[in-house]
Amino acid sequence: MELHLTLVFNGLATGMLIFLLAAGLSLIFGLMSVLNFAHGALFMFGAYMGTWVYILIGGWDSNLGNLNFFIGMAAAAGIGIVLGYLVERFTVRQVYGNHLRQILITTGVMLVVGELVKVFWGPNVIRVVQPEFLTGYFAVGDVRLTYYRVFIIIFSTVILALLLFMLKKSKLGIVVRAGVENSEMIQALGINVRKVFTLVFIFGTMLACIGGFMWGPYQGQVNPAMGLDLMLIAFIVVAIGGLGSVAGSAIAAVLVGLSEAYMAYYFPPGSLAVNMLIMAAVLLIRPTGLFGATR
């Protein structure tokens, strides 16, 4: 029983972290039907940037206490905003409406951004430790709940709630949902849909960069391969969850996280394969994903 509780807890944490990475991808995919192959490289850049600041500030002024973690997170978010804007403005915007070219051009961006990471921070693994206030664990019965995982779950749940609330209630959210359905009609109502696209792209990239940053202490390292590896998982989540459905992405992410946790315990090499199989099964039965609109 403890074993399963532990695995579920771990799976939940991993899943919620994956959700942060996938949420932006899902929004972008849903609204602009752009499958952003650069997403992984972008959050890797965010992860490196945030980690770099986090480590730098931590070493430079230990009086800051745990603040360096949040400064690192802010740095990741900041670079996410900048990168999101640049990528949308100069590449993705040019090829809206053409799936093939979108996939190609974001692949190009993936190459460039991925290599830039190596230029700035080198091709080697960088070790990252968890901030002091989040190290350690508390026990509930025989189940050890590590603070960092608890933090991830709470943080991501807050983000998820904010996102859902925003989509449901705010004007921007309604516009985004309407834009996912019919971007032409939105324009006829006097809304510059391009601007909304840019905002969503920036926002999605920012979320991913924050997620990427949080991934570092979670795994104890950042490395140049994480972009592609995690992007694949994010893709799986989006495909399972359905086009543009934030709630769908969250559920799919938890599903993937749980299968990761269980596979990691019972048969580590098979974890990715199992997720692939889930994705393939979902797509074959319901090509729009579990929660995607049937269009």
Added chain:
Amino acid sequence: MLKIKDLHTHIEQFHILQGVNLEVPEGSVTVVLGRNGAGKTTTIRSVMGFYPNVKGDILFQDQSILQQPPYTIAKHGIGYVPEDQDIFAGLTVEENMRVAMRKEDDKTRERQEWLLDLFPDLKLAWKRKGGHLSGGQKQMLSIARALVNDTPLLLVDEPSKGLAPIMVEKVMEAMNVIRETTTILLVEQNFIMASQLGDYFYMIDDGQTVFEGEMKLLQEDEGLRKKYLGIA
């Protein structure tokens, strides 16, 4: 209020409009007639700025709106009711209205109240998803949505299309009220509706305006009607 001068629209390689000229005087209901595929919808959509390759000129309140993006054109005060209503199916009626509001001030809310009085059906369906509305309700929502902002000119594309007769009647009644405050450019194949609402008509055929005149003229001249509408 709206002037279209020698409008040529290309969609991809197709030269769809090949010289459309028309004028919508302020306070009027001007009807665009013509058979299927003649270019009526393309004309309206060209005004809304949906096509990049448009030549000629389109003047709204004496200013050219040619080559402007659709959202700017909408902001000038042109409301658009598309052929297929294009209601956001996943949004409730309330949200559909809200998405259209460019300002959420008292004036806009007042206008919304007025529209809901005009279309009581919408009030009843207020929390329902757009996708679950009936065809008539969709049409009403589409019209209300276009008018919730300050809209001096309304472009309406075939409001009677696919509607049950009783709904056509309701829509027509509403249009009769709307015309008192808003200038209307109406595309319509339903001749009864067109002739009851319209003051003036333009006939489009093969992408060109081929005939224009007072609506009365058309009501009296059956030959003309047959010729361009293809009714016998």
Added chain:
Amino acid sequence: MNIKKMYSKSEAVAGGGTSGAGTETPKGNRAGTSKPMKNPFQSMTWQKAAWIISLLILFAVPILVSKNSTLFMLTNIFIWAVFAMSYNLLLGYTGIISFGHAMFFGIGAYCFALMARHIPQGELGFLFAFGLTVVICFLLSLVVGLLSLRLRDTFYALITLAVATIFVIIAEQWRTMTMGNDGFNFTAMLSRDLFGFIDLLDRQHVYYIALIFLVSMFVVLKRFIDSPVGRTLQAIRDNEDRVSSLGFAVLNYKLISNIIAGVMAGLAGVVYAISIRFVSPDSVLGVENTIDVLLMTVIGGVGTMLGPIIGAGVVEVSSHYLMGLSHIHPIFERWVILFGIVFILIILFFPAGIVGTINQKLRGKKKEGAS
């Protein structure tokens, strides 16, 4: 008479997708043309001569050049060109984008490597590697195609990426068989007198194998592109639904394209293993390989016969050259950045790639000349 006239003219003006087809039709069709068709006619013979001369040069290279590194580079260009040609069949001629194409390449390479290691007798292992590659790639492309080709284009890209990743994982985890991440070298196992006359350790021999491989694959692919099936594929690229309403089973055609591309990539993998004598997940199976081949195809020109070959040459030569500059500044180790930027610029401004853009220019001139 009338029809004949039209035939010959159609060659001259045929479009981007069919530009490869326009270059090599039998001369017979052109005989008896009454209208002035001088330009294309002249350029035909000129082109034919150019083909023969370049082939002769390529066959003469090992005699003129003795530097093994040059031969090695050319050999690899030939192999990557075949790999890129097979990718182009999907991207350029069928209009589908795969992110898993390297799995076929890698499977071919591993097949050969494992055979070399376990069946050192030579001929048997050599032939067996080819046979096994064809069978595996055929079945795999069939299954993956059946699973994913009915879905939207973006999902096809996704599923191919996913399946390819599974193969990388297998190669990494199945250490007893594949030596895991490190890969393995099998130089010592290669036969020096295969079939009595091929020395797999001689760079010249390998060069000729690769060159003959390229030429034969080019001919096969050209033949395929110009076959009724090939023409149907190009129509599918243009307008899938319409092809279906003409009475073609679109899925079957896409499957054929998928299978031919897969098998061809697998064979390229076999020859690549012969050339580099080493396999590892990264060097032959990884997604990076698919991206490389995507770069080559797009830079060279999608939907043209020559594009992937030119693309392979450009990418291989310039990356080799840029790597050489890394002692000047370490940025040159990151030459992929440069390619990424070039790639983005090409997609934005020259979507037809090098060969396609040149073709368009030539065609433009021809039209000017005609009018």
Added chain:
Amino acid sequence: MDTSASVKSTDSLQGDERNSERNKIIETVKLTKSFGGHTAVSDVSLSIFDKELKSIIGPNGAGKTTFFNLLSGQMKPTSGEIFYKGNEIQNLPPHKRTKLGIGRSFQITNVFPTLTVLENVRLAVQAKHNIHYSMFRHYKYYKHLEEEAYQSLEKVKLEPKAEHLASSLAHGEKRKLEIAILLSLDTQLLLLDEPTAGMSVDEVPQIIEVIESIRDQRDRTIILIEHKIDLVKHLSDTIAVLFHGKKLADGSPEEIMNNDQVQSAYLGGLYNDAED
């Protein structure tokens, strides 16, 4: 013109009583198609007899094109059946229906832009000759295909543009190409969705001529959607009227033209009659 048309149609049909003896080539039974809450085609039962030319008319939004999409397989019906030569076909994909002998042209021109005009047609001929999986023979090996394609182009007077890219054609020419493709399929049943839409005035007669000549050969069946009523009257053996997705009337051109319901449907709403 009216009289000549009616003479022609009675000539070929020789009265309605003959219908029962003639074969139905395609028949729909309570065919219905709904999209969400909207029913585009509702309970339509319609029989089309072998070798006749039947027109389907109706005001915008009446469900004509949806009806065609159901016949040709672009859409699957929500309920109801379609029988082609007595066999149920409503679940077959489009390409299988084409092979059975149902060919259609599209309202929105739908050709292959980067291929030449001739190649567009040649593909249809290739489909007709069932040359499906020939992979390593040059396509020019099948010379007769190109000759046939060329003949189809001649029929619609498009042969001077055979070598042009389809994307370079004018709108009317693309419509002609569409017809040429359909003719090349050489199917028993031709579904023509507004073949003259968007054509210039001088191009229309050429297409009419083509349709007329196919009709007069009396060796295949044509179903035509068309808005130009004079044209429909002139061409059709029988006419069916759709209104709000329902079949409103079905009969000879004279019957239809004199049908009050049809008149008022076209003029805008049956409710006016009720008020009178």
